[in-house]
Amino acid sequence: MKSLVFLEHAGDEITKGSLGVLGKAASLGEAAGVVLGSGVADVAATAGRYGASTVYVVDDAALAAALPQPRVDALEAVVRHAGADNVLFASSVLAADVAAGLAARLDAGLNWDVTDLAVDGAELVAKRPALGDTVLVDTGWTTTPRLALVRSGTFDPVEGGGSAAVEQVAVEFQDFSTRAELVEQLQEEATGPSIEDAETIVAGGRGLGAPEGFGLCEELAEALGGAVAATRAVVDAGWYPYSTQVGQTGKTVAPKLYVALGISGAIQHKVGMQGSGVIVAVNKDPNAPIFDFADLGVVGDLHAIVPKLTELVRARKG
Numbered sequence: 001m002k003s004l005v006f007l008e009h010a011g012d013e014i015t016k017g018s019l020g021v022l023g024k025a026a027s028l029g030e031a032a033g034v035v036l037g038s039g040v041a042d043v044a045a046t047a048g049r050y051g052a053s054t055v056y057v058v059d060d061a062a063l064a065a066a067l068p069q070p071r072v073d074a075l076e077a078v079v080r081h082a083g084a085d086n087v088l089f090a091s092s093v094l095a096a097d098v099a100a101g102l103a104a105r106l107d108a109g110l111n112w113d114v115t116d117l118a119v120d121g122a123e124l125v126a127k128r129p130a131l132g133d134t135v136l137v138d139t140g141w142t143t144t145p146r147l148a149l150v151r152s153g154t155f156d157p158v159e160g161g162g163s164a165a166v167e168q169v170a171v172e173f174q175d176f177s178t179r180a181e182l183v184e185q186l187q188e189e190a191t192g193p194s195i196e197d198a199e200t201i202v203a204g205g206r207g208l209g210a211p212e213g214f215g216l217c218e219e220l221a222e223a224l225g226g227a228v229a230a231t232r233a234v235v236d237a238g239w240y241p242y243s244t245q246v247g248q249t250g251k252t253v254a255p256k257l258y259v260a261l262g263i264s265g266a267i268q269h270k271v272g273m274q275g276s277g278v279i280v281a282v283n284k285d286p287n288a289p290i291f292d293f294a295d296l297g298v299v300g301d302l303h304a305i306v307p308k309l310t311e312l313v314r315a316r317k318g
């Protein structure tokens, strides 16, 4: 079974999510990477170490900006050139647009929000959560290539040390694909990992009491080497940026450790973080819903508990 994996990159670095999907694809059969961009020779070289036998590269100025439509043309050309049973994507805003465009172009089926993949005979089976993440269902495809968008943080990259053959693929772009122009791209300044990539997340809710309360989350996250996330209640109140919102109308994350501070655990928040490895909650209300699905619950005032916890983590690390 041959899978092509869309390797999204930021600068010269392939995203952790894409490398995770590549590793999973390699465990299912033949895995090839696809790198699309302008001046991306160095990006392609990395993929062999993470399980790709071949990396197909489309290197063209039309792909310099992170716009989806030219990537649909390029990926279609790679699929037609190389052949593929599956085309797999790690979820992101760009990848979702490209996957949807490719599905329309190839008249192919796309399963999204996938949390696992397995081979069953000649078929690929995708697991995905349904009914507000309360059940996991097996889904399939009726035609090939099968397209799948994998939930962010699902698979960890596996560095095996191999190398991949790099093959350039030529593309003729459609007129309509190159009409959009990226006028401006702003980069939010951030230190540490993004919440999609972080292995540890410290999330804050209304229980922080005020925007300044996020200082506690930031200090603990820094001590743990993690990222800070937020609930919709505090994002709506303008306490923290929208890009950090976890939940139904925010991002879905699955870090190894999720520390929830002053978060009630509403279902709309839960669906975005319940795939986390270990969930630790600090809440002063012993009946808070978050304690129903936290692995470790601490009942108490976070303003008293968190500074001590941060101190302890720093001391242990030191």
Ligand SMILES: Cc1cc2nc3c(=O)[nH]c(=O)nc-3n(C[C@H](O)[C@H](O)[C@H](O)COP(=O)(O)OP(=O)(O)OC[C@H]3O[C@@H](n4cnc5c(N)ncnc54)[C@H](O)[C@@H]3O)c2cc1C
Pocket: 204, 205, 206, 207, 208, 230, 231, 232, 233, 234, 245, 246, 247, 248, 249, 250, 251, 261, 262, 263, 264, 265, 266, 267, 268, 269, 272, 282, 283, 284, 285, 288, 300, 301, 302, 303
């Ligand atoms: C259509 C829809 C979509 C939504 N999408 C999302 C989404 O994507 N993400 C999301 O998060 N929400 C979402 N919501 C909102 C969601 O329903 C909740 O309102 C929200 O998650 C609550 O945020 P919170 O836990 O920060 O606040 P609250 O529910 O107010 O909880 C605050 C918690 O802090 C505790 N607390 C207070 N003081 C302290 C203290 N000193 N020490 C310790 N604990 C303390 C309280 O006991 C309480 O449990 C959505 C709602 C709707 C209707």
